[in-house]
Amino acid sequence: MIHRGLRRLIPIVTLGLMTAVGRTAYADSDEDADEVATYAIQRRLFRVGLELNGGAGILPINAFDKGFTASGSVTWHFNSVLAWEIAQGSYVFAQLDTGLKKQLMENFAVQPTELATPLFLGSSNLVFTPFYGKLAGMNRSVNHVEVFFPVGLAMARYDNPGQWQEGIDLGLGLRWFLDSHLSARLDARDFLLTPGIKEFSLTNELLFAVGLSVAFGGAER
Amino acid sequence: MRTFPWAILVALAWAIRPAYARPPAGATPPSATTAAEIKAGAAPAAGADSKAAAPVVPAPAPPESPLVAPPDTDQRMDSGLEKLRSGDFKNAAAIFYDVYRKLPLIDSRRDQASYHLAVCLANLGLTQAAVEHYLEIVSGRRSPELMDSALTALKPMYEQRLVGEGRFVEGVLYGTQFTGLSPEVADFVETLQGLTDIRHRFFKWGRARLELLAQSNRPHSFSARYALAVEKIARHEDDAAAKDLNAIVESKANLPFEVRNQARLALGRIFYEKKQYEDAWRMYRSIDSPLPLQDVVMVERAWDRVASGEQQRALGLLVGLEAPVFHTVFAPERYLIRGIALRRICQYRAAHLATNAFRAHYRDVLEKIKNRASLRDDPTIRSWAVEGTPSLRAASRIQGILTREKGALDVVADKPLRAHMETIYTSALTTTNRAIERDIADAVDKVADELLRIDEQMSLVDYEMGAGLFKSGEGNALGAPKSIDIPQGTDEVYFKFDGEYWSDELADFSVLATDRCVR
Numbered sequence: 001m002i003h004r005g006l007r008r009l010i011p012i013v014t015l016g017l018m019t020a021v022g023r024t025a026y027a028d029s030d031e032d033a034d035e036v037a038t039y040a041i042q043r044r045l046f047r048v049g050l051e052l053n054g055g056a057g058i059l060p061i062n063a064f065d066k067g068f069t070a071s072g073s074v075t076w077h078f079n080s081v082l083a084w085e086i087a088q089g090s091y092v093f094a095q096l097d098t099g100l101k102k103q104l105m106e107n108f109a110v111q112p113t114e115l116a117t118p119l120f121l122g123s124s125n126l127v128f129t130p131f132y133g134k135l136a137g138m139n140r141s142v143n144h145v146e147v148f149f150p151v152g153l154a155m156a157r158y159d160n161p162g163q164w165q166e167g168i169d170l171g172l173g174l175r176w177f178l179d180s181h182l183s184a185r186l187d188a189r190d191f192l193l194t195p196g197i198k199e200f201s202l203t204n205e206l207l208f209a210v211g212l213s214v215a216f217g218g219a220e221r
Numbered sequence: 222m223r224t225f226p227w228a229i230l231v232a233l234a235w236a237i238r239p240a241y242a243r244p245p246a247g248a249t250p251p252s253a254t255t256a257a258e259i260k261a262g263a264a265p266a267a268g269a270d271s272k273a274a275a276p277v278v279p280a281p282a283p284p285e286s287p288l289v290a291p292p293d294t295d296q297r298m299d300s301g302l303e304k305l306r307s308g309d310f311k312n313a314a315a316i317f318y319d320v321y322r323k324l325p326l327i328d329s330r331r332d333q334a335s336y337h338l339a340v341c342l343a344n345l346g347l348t349q350a351a352v353e354h355y356l357e358i359v360s361g362r363r364s365p366e367l368m369d370s371a372l373t374a375l376k377p378m379y380e381q382r383l384v385g386e387g388r389f390v391e392g393v394l395y396g397t398q399f400t401g402l403s404p405e406v407a408d409f410v411e412t413l414q415g416l417t418d419i420r421h422r423f424f425k426w427g428r429a430r431l432e433l434l435a436q437s438n439r440p441h442s443f444s445a446r447y448a449l450a451v452e453k454i455a456r457h458e459d460d461a462a463a464k465d466l467n468a469i470v471e472s473k474a475n476l477p478f479e480v481r482n483q484a485r486l487a488l489g490r491i492f493y494e495k496k497q498y499e500d501a502w503r504m505y506r507s508i509d510s511p512l513p514l515q516d517v518v519m520v521e522r523a524w525d526r527v528a529s530g531e532q533q534r535a536l537g538l539l540v541g542l543e544a545p546v547f548h549t550v551f552a553p554e555r556y557l558i559r560g561i562a563l564r565r566i567c568q569y570r571a572a573h574l575a576t577n578a579f580r581a582h583y584r585d586v587l588e589k590i591k592n593r594a595s596l597r598d599d600p601t602i603r604s605w606a607v608e609g610t611p612s613l614r615a616a617s618r619i620q621g622i623l624t625r626e627k628g629a630l631d632v633v634a635d636k637p638l639r640a641h642m643e644t645i646y647t648s649a650l651t652t653t654n655r656a657i658e659r660d661i662a663d664a665v666d667k668v669a670d671e672l673l674r675i676d677e678q679m680s681l682v683d684y685e686m687g688a689g690l691f692k693s694g695e696g697n698a699l700g701a702p703k704s705i706d707i708p709q710g711t712d713e714v715y716f717k718f719d720g721e722y723w724s725d726e727l728a729d730f731s732v733l734a735t736d737r738c739v740r
Binding site: 038041043047079081082136142 | 716718723725726730733
């Protein structure tokens with residue numbers, strides 16, 4: 001349970017970061033000017049200063065209970081590449097029993113002694129946004145999207161036993177710009193948490209969330 | 222290096238389009254043959270250009286002219302209207318044509334049938350046949366009560382360039398006085414008549430009409446204001462023209478976007494001529510015409526950037542001009558701009574390659590021109606000539622529509638109506654072809670002149686590069702090549718061009734060529 005989600009997410013994030021750091025274009029001395037790199041240089045249609053995000057998510061990784069969350073975040077974008085997600089929180093408002101406990105009980109007459117379930121996940125992250133692009137929608141529209149990678153410190157409140165755990169989180173997100181103030185976000189976050197050094201154990205929580213963001217400020221057009 | 226007398230001419234040409242190759246005032250254009258005349262096998266109207274090369278297709282034998290209206294005319298008309306209202310355009314058209322052809326010319330119901338027939342034809346996608354019937358009503362002047370309806374129907378078709386300029390404006394509108402028209406149609410007619418006055422050099426009359434129109438705040442008032450401003454440019458009153466044009470550009474009124482864009486273009490040209498390159502750039506950038514109509518704007522923007530010293534942007538605009546949407550554009554100037562821009566950043570070898578590229582691209586045509594070979598039949602030159610001449614471009618567009626609609630006549634099942642349609646389309650195509658043939662020679666000559674002019678300028682660029690290299694004392698670049706610094710995190714996003722054109726990027730390219738000049 002702990003490492004499965006991590007194994008999936010880390011390569012994606014790493015690959016994304018590596019791909020983003022491309023070569024700088026150089027004008028070769030032997031190159032002719034008409035062969036020198038040509039760029040379409042455009043002002044961004046959508047720029048974000050302060051961002052408020054709200055949405056819903058799911059914690060799918062726990063085999064016994066699937067948690068449903070109400071999520072939100074406050075982010076300050078320093079520029080189009082770097083931002084600080086000042087606070088991100090996901091409150092688990094419902095748990096869906098998968099029936100595994102019952103199956104274990106009925107088939108094997110066993111039941112887990114302690115089933116820690118998350119009640120709240122929170123984090124504060126640096127957000128790196130190396131990808132920004134356009135998608136042609138059925139050859140009729142142009143849609144602007146960006147892909148971002150949050151990395152930061154995280155904490156979570158668990159029930160049964162009731163305790164706080166701390167750790168880190170990292171993720172992958174997609175933002176779909178709806179207009180200059182509104183965007184839809186799809187987030188995947190992996191939380192690596194531990195109750196403490198003395199009683200070290202690693203808990204992995206995967207959070208998928210969809211949300212709507214409202215942007216204020218930035219360099220308005 | 223660049224002069225702009227032609228810019229004023231082009232602007233004026235738009236305002237009083239198409240100024241070229243019109244028959245003399247008072248002469249009836251060859252296309253003025255009405256459907257009734259076609260039916261009657263009339264000879265082409267007097268005034269047809271003697272240079273017309275295409276043979277006139279003989280009109281079919283005239284049907285016997287009915288002297289008396291059939292007794293069931295009203296019932297047939299009602300039946301046609303019933304079908305028209307229910308959306309059965311095919312059968313309604315057949316009925317209206319039957320009524321139309323069986324009525325004597327003097328019967329007012331004939332024009333009514335013609336009008337309803339035109340409505341049906343337009344709904345069936347046979348726009349050119351519909352135009353012929355509307356024009357017949359307007360030019361016949363037998364039914365004053367239908368005049369406004371017919372002109373109301375023709376107005377959007379004219380604005381969508383579905384009606385031949387000469388046929389409609391010169392042949393029908395200009396020589397006619399209309400009364401009882403609705404305000405918008407009256408403005409429309411008045412604007413066209415005023416412009417045609419000016420085109421025929423009746424400046425006083427035309428100006429008076431347009432000035433009166435310009436005083437109001439209706440959509441056509443802005444067309445009139447624009448035309449008056451262009452006329453001021455022609456009189457070298459640039460400051461007054463700029464003021465008027467700026468008022469159009471800044472107006473919050475709901476004026477036709479084409480007028481606003483033409484005003485922006487004209488204002489941009491004035492700024493350019495005054496060497497206010499940033500103002501010109503701002504004006505050019507604000508033009509939001511459909512992309513295929515922006516070729517001239519792109520070239521002028523590139524000139525503007527060359528003049529302002531932003532050679533990389535100028536080179537980028539030329540990359541944009543290579544997009545498929547501009548593939549038919551005749552713009553040899555782009556090679557000249559490239560050569561000049563590269564020379565100004567001391568990229569001498571690349572500038573020389575631009576000269577070579579120009580000569581490689583136009584070698585065959587230049588040889589033909591220099592050998593004085595006939596150019597009229599060369600399809601490439603013809604297409605450039607057509608694209609570069611507004612009147613020919615319009616005629617070519619109408620020719621394409623006529624050909625397409627003629628091929629779709631299967632939609633008409635009724636035999637007599639089908640024969641009528643065949644006659645209209647054959648005749649209209651002949652007239653259009655003849656108009657194109659009449660004007661093509663001059664247009665081809667202009668293409669040849671333009672190519673020779675650019676060729677000469679390219680030689681000059683090559684010479685200046687040689688001089689530049691000589692002064693520098695070495696064959697290589699002067700400045701050390703530098704890494705191109707692409708900023709991160711700014712409000713600008715850099716999309717590296719990989720050969721795939723996105724329509725929203727065409728005017729945003731920059732070629733990041735290093736400036737190798739020692740400053």
